[in-house]
Amino acid sequence: MARESLSAICRSRGNSANSLSMNLRHAGAIVLLGWYLLMPPIAMEGDKAKVDGSVPLSQWSHGDRVYQTESECEEENAKLRAIAESHKNWIGPSGSVAAANDRYALLTNQRCVASDDPRLKGK
Numbered sequence: 591m592a593r594e595s596l597s598a599i600c601r602s603r604g605n606s607a608n609s610l611s612m613n614l615r616h617a618g619a620i621v622l623l624g625w626y627l628l629m630p631p632i633a634m635e636g637d638k639a640k641v642d643g644s645v646p647l648s649q650w651s652h653g654d655r656v657y658q659t660e661s662e663c664e665e666e667n668a669k670l671r672a673i674a675e676s677h678k679n680w681i682g683p684s685g686s687v688a689a690a691n692d693r694y695a696l697l698t699n700q701r702c703v704a705s706d707d708p709r710l711k712g713k
Contacts, residue, residue, distance in 0.1 A: 624656035663702035
């Protein structure tokens with residue numbers, strides 16, 4: 591059985607060797623893409639935490655975890671939102687509602703964003 595060269599295989603499939611190497615480079619770029627679960631900054635108004643929607647995404651924080659897919663990130667986000675919803679009226683050991691409000695505001699306003707999203711770059 592004769593061995594075919596990469597160029598011959600590509601030509602027989604209607605591709606060029608250059609397009610195959612280009613596709614491999616794109617596949618490498620896709621692997622590097624990840625998803626962040628971003629937490630917005632909050633501002634306190636009395637004992638209530640309020641999400642500051644005017645702050646650009648580049649100033650939101652994220653943990654060390656990078657999710658492989660958007661659906662994996664959204665699944666984690668949904669779990670955290672469910673926890674926040676079930677504990678939204680929780681009062682801390684000190685009797686302060688502020689800490690619970692902070693966590694609730696953060697967990698219900700998180701957002702999944704692709705690691706290559708241009709909004710993550712500071713101006």
